[in-house]
Amino acid sequence: MKARKILTQGIVQGVGFRPYIYRLATDLNLNGYVRNLGNVVEIIIEGENADLFIERLPRELPPIAKIDSIIVEEISENNYTDFKILESGDSYSGVSVIPPDIAICDKCLEEIRNPKDRRFKYPFNACTDCGPRFTVIESVPYDRIRTSMDEFPLCDDCLIEYREPLNRRYHGEAICCGDCGPQMAIYEGQNKIDTNNPIGLGAEKLKEGKILAIKGIGGTHLVVDAYNDEAIKELRNRLNRPNQAFAVMAKDLKSVQNYAELSEKEIETITSNKRPIVILKKNDYYPFPDSLSPGLHNIGVMLPYSPMHYLLFDEGDIDTYVMTSANIPGEPMMIKNEEIIGGVNDYSLVHNRKILNRCDDSVIRFRNNELSFIRRSRGYTPEPYTINYEVNDSKVIALGPELDVTFSIAKDNIAYPSQHIGNTNKPKTLTFLKQALENMQRITKINEFDVIACDMHPHFFTTRMAYELAEKYDAKVLPVQHHHAHSVALANDHGLEEMIVIAADGVGYGSDGTSWGGEILYTNINSFDRLAHLQSQLMPGGDMATKYPARMLASILNDEKLIRKYSKYFKYGETEIKNIFKQLASGINVGKTTSTGRVLDSMAVALEVAHVRTYEGECSMKLESCAYYATNDLEIPFIIEDNALNTTEILKEVVKLYQNGEKKADVARAGQNAVAKGLAELAIRAADKKCIEEIGATGGVFYNEAITDTVKNHIIDNGYEFIQHTNTCAGDGSVSLGQAIIAKKI
Template sequence: MKALKILTQGIVQGVGFRPYVYRLATDLNLNGHVRNLGNVVEIIIEGEKTDDFVRRLPEELPPIAKIDSMEVDEIELEDYSDFEIIESGDAYSGVSVIPPDIAICDKCLAEIRDPNDRRYKYAFNACTDCGPRFTVIESVPYDRVRTSMEDFPLCDDCLVEYRQPLDRRYHGEAICCSDCGPQMEIYEGSHRLDVENPIRKGAEILKEGKILAIKGIGGTHLVVDAYNDDAIKELRKRLNRPNQAFAVMCKDLESLENYAQLSDREIETITSNKRPIVILKKNDGYRFPESLSPGLHNIGVMLPYSPMHYLLFDEGDIDTYVMTSANIPGEPMMIENEDIIGGVNDYSLIHNRRILNRCDDSVIRFRNNELSFIRRSRGYTPEPYTINYDVNDANVLALGPELDVTFSIARGDKVYPSQHIGNTNKPKTLMFLRNAIENMERITKINEFDVIACDMHPHFFTTRLAHELAEKYDAEVLPVQHHHAHSVALANDHGIDEMIVIAADGVGYGSDGTSWGGEILYTDISSFERMAHLQPQLMPGGDMATRYPARMLASILDDD
């Protein structure tokens, strides 16, 4: 008999990892304990079958869990009498990884549709295999007291499940029920409606052609009937979005196949527990109004991912809804109830659970059957990905440009991407960026930086923020030429150290202090050579000229 101390890192918090360890240890008649230690999970085991435990641990993980590293050391026996989950601590340094928000699992979905289940029609059903994570967490270790679920103490029935090691809700920090968890309400304007079933009422008013705001897991959607041309046009008018395609949510895959073409990989992605929006080609059965995605041959579609979405479809008879982000153009999604109620919508379906980290829907497109991110956010953030080079011991914060911003934190060969932030030339979005950086620092436990990377443009708000943060952290500012950044990203995606890249990305501030656009660059990780480029053109009105093509045309025609 021997004793082992095992330290695991990866996606091992908030995914049912500790209950899994408990079940595996008891199955092998091992004693000891398991606990969260900030950014690692510590396991102490004693017994005859410790080697079997080490072998099986990475092979039988829960659906969301992932082990990136596992350190195993033999220690002295302490003669534990049993195996237990003990209170979390914060003893180790390093990087913590919190999983993204995950779509409702089949078991939880079956419960909200079962009239005999105590969670029947409950819009916040979750377990250790599904539900919110990133959007409700404030800091690590991942325990209920460090999430917005702290506002909802568990009732006696939920507490029994929470404490029962063999229950799938054992130490599931997001679990709750209608007796102890968040509740939904519906408002007409600023007036709260006294209805027994707010979601059913929401389905009814959508059938009437009204605009409904729905506060979800990581933000708020503006919703209308996807078949109602007048409702779609009214939504466009109120948002001042005359041509931008609207994404839709479809009831199920069978309904979706009536109007869109899907490859096997697209089906695999759209039905995954990440549930992104997938850009699909319209098929011959497409029957929505032209106003939904005007002039386009494709449409962005997602399937339901939260209990409230499924209940909305169950309570109505519409199989597809427009679901677009509820925000003023250029500003972050609304997450505060008073802002949602005061929006452009006719009705508001809201709840009383705080959203700690906004997280918009991810958008994916397949090119030559290869997955490509249009927007990497819900379902994928903040799960890290591996790059093809190592930043060694440096901590790097990369802030991005000014429009359609995300930021990333890098350590070693791992990059932790933020959720979609937006256009930081808007004060509220810039504040969102600042808050999101602070939240990511708390979640990853990376709160000191050696390098702050930013766009080379001296007047971007992100560039100014980079210098401000560099002073705070005593860090180096690393300006990066806009098109070189795209080139390096492309090289990394293809695992190539150097390549010639055509960067047709519009305007970027050049290393010579002029505006560049339409570049051919020889590039590697740290440098580039500008081999060729489009002829420079005057831009009447500066960057705004790109929004008014007639200005650029006049400039080109006037060029001697």
């Protein structure tokens, strides 16, 4: 008789993996046991079909299980008489992961819609195939006593399901019902409303145009009727978000197809059990008011993912709601009932289950049919990345930059990026970062560190935090250049040892102390070489030139007479313009930048598309949307001098064409194309010099589909391979991953 010990790592906890092993073993007449051991599942089998078990094991997994590694060892027989599922142990320190929160499965959805089922209209229905994981877990092994569900003892009926190995709720740690699980309540202001149907009442209030806060699985949404212009504007006023597009949640795919264009890949992603927000192009029948997504040609849409979302649509007659994160801009989502009830909303739909790990919605955009994460969070975190290189044995914390922050923890060849954290120059968000780091350490069971990686910028709060953590863990601090980290995250996506990279974004602290953002880098994992860049431009007033890009346009054009045509975009008119040129001449409070984002923002002002940034990327995004509607092909030449793209000449030509009466959209597209082709040509020259065939693109500018397409075509047409992010964020959400990989290689 054969006896084997099997250790499996991957997504093997909280996904019905142990009952799957039980069913497979009993089907093959094997004896032994299965149990969780912290971050691994241990399987002992005895019997003639042991080899067949090992062969079938990875082929018949439950829907959300994933095996990253299987270690098989021959052992001596113990003469087990049956096969059992044992209680969890805590004796293994390998690397594994808890699965992310995923959407309600079809079986659970059918139950909440079936009047004869005991979970009819129950908003917390879940099983081992669906529901919350990451947001309810406190530590591993993943058992109910280590989750926020521990406060809700199972009733007799649920306990029977929980203990039956052949039931889909066997050890489903989030399972419950209306008799034993969390409950919802609705408040008007601070006053609780007595009702047997809080969700139904919430749907009524949304129909009346009210603002409703809904505490969900991993955070809270502010919700209004997406068709109600007045309600949307009132929400904007209360949040002080005058222009940033609101994401929406649609009842079903058919509803989305009424107002947006979807490719097959977009349909596959938006309907997946991860249910991210997907950025879609508006179609010709788009029915919503301009206030929903002002100045943009696209809209962020997601489908329901929790039982309460489905019940909200079932109770009402609106097919699409605004569903935006309940937070002050730059701060983390609200998760505690007292702060939700005291928020800007008219009504609050809350529940009594704690959210242990706040997790915002993920956001995805397809560029030329290729997926790119804008925000990797719910549905994906804490699933790890594999580091595709030989690494050292150090344990690493990487803290990312300052905006759109994620952190990463790395051990062996595995890196665990966090959920979206946000803007860490806000005190509450920095506190959230520290709490999320502690939570991730408990889940991964990694509590000792050798290296703390951070951005090179000396004044980032994450940089300061790196030195605090280094003292705590007796670790060394490794500052990493911003765009090098971007590049390495991209290289890891494709397993490349070296490449030429176009790094184009708003800002990244350069190794020369200036602001970079339009760079051509030779990158390998250990180092980088800056080979070319955009023309260095002056920034009068520093960050003021970012918020008010007309100041940046004045600097780039360096023509006071021409800039007076844009005097309405300066708060103090011509007086301010004169002072800006005096400032540029004196060099006082004037920085330097090669940022692509600043060039595109200036182009938006030149074309009178946008003139003030009220949210990150606003002016460049509106420029992209303007260019989307171009009908004529205009050509703006580009000039390369001393390995730098002359952006002043491009902007002068943009202004000239616009002032001569060319259509705004046509000029916008031509201006974008000139910058894109210029960057691509710089990269091609660098690749030719270094004899490298792969050219990559990273940074927030490459969320722009038109720029990405132009760069890609120019590179491919010249015989080089174009590399882009396919599994990581093009923007700053991937910086911590790149930092972690660099720390594991040096």
